[in-house]
């Protein structure tokens with residue numbers, strides 16, 4: 105099949121776009137507003153976009169509590185979603201009124217960031233503390249404004265639980281990160297394997 109998103113002529117019951125951009129990591133973003141309102145919500149339009157300096161981004165489908173908070177305070181934390189936290193992550197996506205913390209609603213423990221005011225979840229096996237570097241609004245090739253708000257943040261602090269490290273490496277199969285797929289589907293990463301790169305291209309010191 106072939107379709108043009110502009111014409112919405114895929115003929116399928118649901119838009120397949122997000123089901124093709126998989127697996128997506130989940131940025132589970134915790135933030136605090138100028139009035140101290142604490143928030144936690146998942147964003148699977150999330151990824152790393154720079155290594156030095158380390159920068160991550162997430163994209164909000166219009167203005168939400170998270171985008172409001174990060175605009176107000178310029179900081180956020182990104183909590184790692186592992187399989188033990190899947191239910192809490194999903195529950196934290198409920199559209200609670202501004203000022204009602206998803207930490208309380210999901211039973212997670214907020215811990216103040218070491219370098220940022222935004223709290224993070226004590227239960228997370230890894231956390232990135234971030235300072236906002238840029239906020240932009242994407243446009244179509246004809247200049248039409250997307251409703252999305254893309255927030256970039258420099259990672260200024262990284263927490264990793266001791267149990268997540270084995271033999272000096274992050275043990276993916278042990279901590280089982282969760283990925284977002286299409287529709288209501290998720291994938292649990294518990295069968296990671298190694299593949300050597302061609303000679304000259306696979307030095308771990310370079311590729312991380």
Ligand SMILES: Cc1cc2nc3c(=O)[nH]c(=O)nc-3n(C[C@H](O)[C@H](O)[C@H](O)COP(=O)(O)O)c2cc1C
Pocket residue numbers: 130143144145146147148149150163164165166168169170171193194196197198199200284
């Ligand atoms: C796994 C998952 C991924 C999500 N990814 C996004 C996303 O990338 N962008 C977005 O705007 N909303 C996304 N959502 C929906 C938001 O989490 C939801 O709108 C939430 O209420 C926003 O919370 P906030 O207003 O407290 O920021 C996602 C939800 C789930 C469960």
